[in-house]
Each structure stands twice: as C-alpha cells, then as structure tokens.
C-alpha cells in the first residue's frame with residue numbers, strides 16, 4: 291500500500307524528545323527520515339531514560355523508522371555533505387538552542403539558497419525571537435511557564451503546591467504541532483513551489499494547549515481556582531479516581547443515560563459518589579470496569595503503561611508492534627495510532643545504530659565512491675556502522 295509521505299525526504303538534526311517525536315511521526319507516515327548525528331552520537335542516545343545496551347531506552351522509542359547518517363558538521367567536509375543532502379531533501383528539522391544552526395553555517399538563508407523549496411522547521415524552547423529566545427529548555431520548563439504545572443498541582447489539591455505533569459507532554463505535544471505544521475507547509479510548497487521556515491516552540495504550543503484556562507480568565511477575570519473555591523465541585527458527583535480491590539478505576543460519570551441505567555440496575559432513585567465508591571470497593575478492577583461499562587458509563591481501569599500492552603481491546607486493535615534492533619534485540623512500541631483507509635501509517639523498523647546508513651546514503655544518494663567514504667571515515671568526519 292502507498293505511504294502518504296513516501297516521496298518526502300527529511301533531514302533530521304533533532305535530539306532528545308521534542309524534535310525526535312516530531313520526525314518519528316513523519317517517518318511513520320512513510321517519509322524517508324535521515325537522522326543526522328555527530329560522530330560522537332546525539333545527546334539523546336545517553337538520556338533521559340535508563341541505558342539499555344549502552345543507549346537510552348527513550349532513544350529506541352523515539353527514533354523508529356529512521357535512517358541514520360553520522361557526520362561531523364563542524365568539519366568543512368561534513369558540512370559540505372550536509373549541504374549536498376539539503377539539495378536533495380524536502381524538509382530540515384532541528385531542535386537546537388537558537389543560534390546553533392547559524393554558528394554551523396546552516397541558517398535558513400543558507401538552506402534556502404541551496405534549495406528554495408526546502409521546508410525548514412526550527413524547533414526551540416521559546417521561539418527564534420523575543421527576550422527568552424536564547425534560553426535552553428526541556429518539557430518541564432515549557433509546562434511551567436504555560437500554566438500546566440500550577441494547574442496540575444491545583445487540580446490535585448487546591449491549596450497545595452505545583453506538581454509536574456507526567457510524560458513529557460511539553461515535548462510530545464509541541465512535537466505534534468511541529469509535524470502537523472510541516473505537513474501543512476509541504477502542501478503549500480506542492481501548490482506553489484515555495485518552501486518556508488517554521489518557528490515552532492514548546493512554550494507557545496503549551497500555551498495553546500491551555501486555551502480553555504486563558505479564555506476563561508479573559509471572560510470571568512477570575513482564575514478557575516478562585517472560581518472553584520467560591521463554588522466547590524459537587525462532592526456527590528460520580529467523577530474521578532475510585533479505589534477497587536486490586537487498584538483504581540477512573541470514572542467520568544457525566545452521562546445522564548448511564549446514570550439512569552445505573553439507577554435502574556441498582557433499583558434506586560438516586561446514585562451518588564458514595565454509593566458507587568462502596569460498590570466498586572468490593573470488586574476487582576476488571577469487575578468494576580465491566581460493571582460500569584455495561585451501563586454505558588465512561589470508565590477505564592487505571593493502568594501503568596506496561597498494562598496497556600496486554601489490554602484485550604488494544605491487543606485486538608493491534609496497537610503495539612515489535613521491531614528488531616541489531617544490538618537491543620526485539621522490542622515493542624506503539625504503532626502509528628491513526629488509521630487511514632488508503633495510506634496507513636506504521637512502524638516498520640527499530641531505531642538505527644549510529645551511522646547505520648552513512649555509507650548507503652553517501653554512495654546511493656550522493657554518488658560517493660567506496661574510497662571517498664573510507665577516507666572520510668579514517669579522518670573521523672563520518673562514522674559508518676559495519677555490524
């Protein structure tokens with residue numbers, strides 16, 4: 291079956307989580323994503339995340355479907371190779387601190403002069419301009435300044451301190467904005483022949499995810515926490531985390547149809563949180579889930595991530611796939627989560643070894659001879675993985 295981005299080549303200079311998750315989405319939709327790493331490897335190979343066979347587990351997760359070329363961009367020969375690749379590519383993505391690409395001699399003006407059709411996505415913490423633009427960033431930084439850390443704490447305990455969000459949403463959310471914007475820019479490029487630069491930053495994307503809170507404040511001139519203190523939530527509503535015999539379940543009980551069915555099932559006139567708490571406390575997580583799902587209640591077992599991997603619904607949908615890695619062996623990752631009827635996205639192969647495709651790309655794409663490759667390898671300009 292055709293892949294929707296199969297004619298798109300992406301030069302991927304990204305590291306850690308934010309950039310790699312963006313380019314992985316493009317790779318899972320069929321783009322040829324060439325990860326460009328320095329000969330000493332990207333910092334993302336070492337963390338965050340525990341090392342498995344010398345490489346961070348997050349690197350295995352965030353780089354599936356990618357090819358890998360290892361070149362020293364600080365050497366004139368390495369820089370020349372990258373420039374040749376730009377001429378033969380559609381997209382360049384990086385998430386360095388602003389100014390790094392310019393110091394390498396790879397600012398947008400240079401990329402554009404090499405290939406006017408190029409789409410250049412410059413990912414950063416705070417954006418390419420503005421007082422904080424030069425600051426380095428990680429997910430928690432963007433989550434903090436956009437209101438999410440405060441909200442997570444207040445949501446847990448209205449009088450308590452801020453709490454960090456789990457799951458690096460300050461990386462993965464903005465990465466989706468980046469991937470989506472790159473695809474939109476490809477559409478524009480294909481219609482007009484004109485490439486462009488995209489400035490995607492973690493902070494403004496996270497602010498965008500907080501649109502309901504900022505809009506509410508502009509309407510009410512009060513924070514949601516001030517409003518909640520004045521008008522506390524109805525303690526009898528069937529909403530939130532409930533303890534069961536062997537764990538917890540999540541109930542979002544604002545569905546009148548389901549509440550009516552639950553009343554019928556229990557033979558009572560009214561149901562409230564206390565009653566549901568007592569009922570589910572006597573059940574296992576599976577029993578409580580099935581009992582409430584049966585009346586159409588929005589309900590889910592609360593899992594640790596590894597438990598999702600064996601959930602019968604997700605198993606039936608084929609949510610996870612296995613990939614084979616030269617050093618790590620077989621491992622499991624989520625497949626591309628969106629289903630297309632004509633051009634499915636999918637995970638086809640594991641994250642690459644450092645320089646796994648250097649020789650292939652230099653010879654097949656750029657026409658280098660084996661002797662030229664060996665000379666560059668000896669000089670330390672490139673690394674070729676040789677199994």
Ligand SMILES: CC(C)(COP(=O)(O)OP(=O)(O)OC[C@H]1O[C@@H](n2cnc3c(N)ncnc32)[C@H](O)[C@@H]1OP(=O)(O)O)[C@@H](O)C(=O)NCCC(=O)NCCS
Pocket residue numbers: 305306307308309326327328329333361362363364385386387390393394413414415425426427428429461
């Ligand atoms: C993540 C971050 C904090 C890491 O900081 P850092 O390790 O100091 O990295 P920088 O991005 O500042 O610079 C990367 C360096 O590697 C060098 N480099 C990268 N690829 C290279 C290559 N193939 N060959 C040679 N050098 C290379 C760059 O030239 C730069 O060197 P310099 O500092 O001498 O200019 C920073 O990149 C950042 O804030 N990025 C934007 C926000 C972001 O995406 N955060 C990560 C969220 S997961």
